[in-house]
Amino acid sequence: MKTKESDYHHGDLRGALLNAAREALEQNGASAVSLRELARRVGVSHAAPYRHFDNRETLLMALAADGFNELARRLRAEEGKDGTLMEMGQAYISFAIGNPSLYKLMFSPELDRKKPGLLADAAGAAFGLLRSQTATTDQEQSGTLAAWALVHGLSQLLIDRLLPEELMKPDQLGALVESVLGHLHMVSD
Amino acid sequence: MKTKESDYHHGDLRGALLNAAREALEQNGASAVSLRELARRVGVSHAAPYRHFDNRETLLMALAADGFNELARRLRAEEGKDGTLMEMGQAYISFAIGNPSLYKLMFSPELDRKKPGLLADAAGAAFGLLRSQTATTDQEQSGTLAAWALVHGLSQLLIDRLLPEELMKPDQLGALVESVLGHLHMVSD
């Protein structure tokens, strides 16, 4: 209980802002994440966020980095159990449709993924997991890429609800993923 | 030559705005497309665009619809020649990396693809081409979906420059696409 009398200092403003941001993100999309609104929601002045984030993009990058870390954690968990590529694909897509706006944000072109930082590291780590799953054969490298592209693309199509409605009923979703992933050579091998 | 003395009426403000928007889009991304800036660039007052577009989103949707139409045109052209799925995939990806910001916009969650209009129609038409390419077998429907997801996902990864640099050298790009698409059962059949 840090509820001191004077709450001039928040205690964990950075974390509070990130929490509020994640809520706002999934509720109304990334464009609805405004520093002023977050400050308001957390009960702090409109310029306070700038003590913890250089600018809006920095905050969004932190959010995206969290996303990559959580995705990596889920993939690692699946890897620990059986580790078939099929199951990792399921976990990947499950994460994507469970956090659609966050997933979109993680691949948003607004975020500069080039000059490194937390985002670049987290993304690299997550994708490293996919790569390690397959052999290092030059031939199979394109197989990894194909699996990644397929899973990523299917996630996007699902998130954007671009598929026929009957295919997207939640109970049939696992089967859908399975049948689609089944069209990769490497999975059946 | 419509250069009359009084240019109070622009003549084709709507088209001029769309052109300017497309330029700004590819130069600085969708977030940099501002109605006021477009008006400025075209030489018109800041409220003039509202005579042609209900709001900013409407303009972006028109832009995205154009994108779908152009994509459909290119796919249809490929269909006319040989029509192998491999070549349609190449055409698809070529369009995506040739117009990265536009392609991103076409799948942006900001745009409400639900309540129909030009966007929904154009998107449906473009995707119909992919579907017709494969048979109607229920089994093969998931094949179409796999091909679509694969091509879409690979486009995103390329646009976001998320692949190792050596894979993205423009001259090797065709081979990359070919080898990745080759991992689909249906292509080799």
Next chain:
DNA sequence: TTTCAATGTTGACGGTGCCTACTTTGAGGT
């Protein structure tokens, strides 16, 4: 106890989307 760096506040600036009220214009009907 004093100090001082970290954290939070206030106020301002320019930019944006969008609204309302006003003005200009050109095309069609008489």
Next chain:
DNA sequence: ACCTCAAAGTAGGCACCGTCAACATTGAAA
């Protein structure tokens, strides 16, 4: 040839945003 009137453009204002600079408060270290 004139009138009319709706379409198209303008001017100004509102609320919001991101960001900055100057100031205030605080807790912890010296």
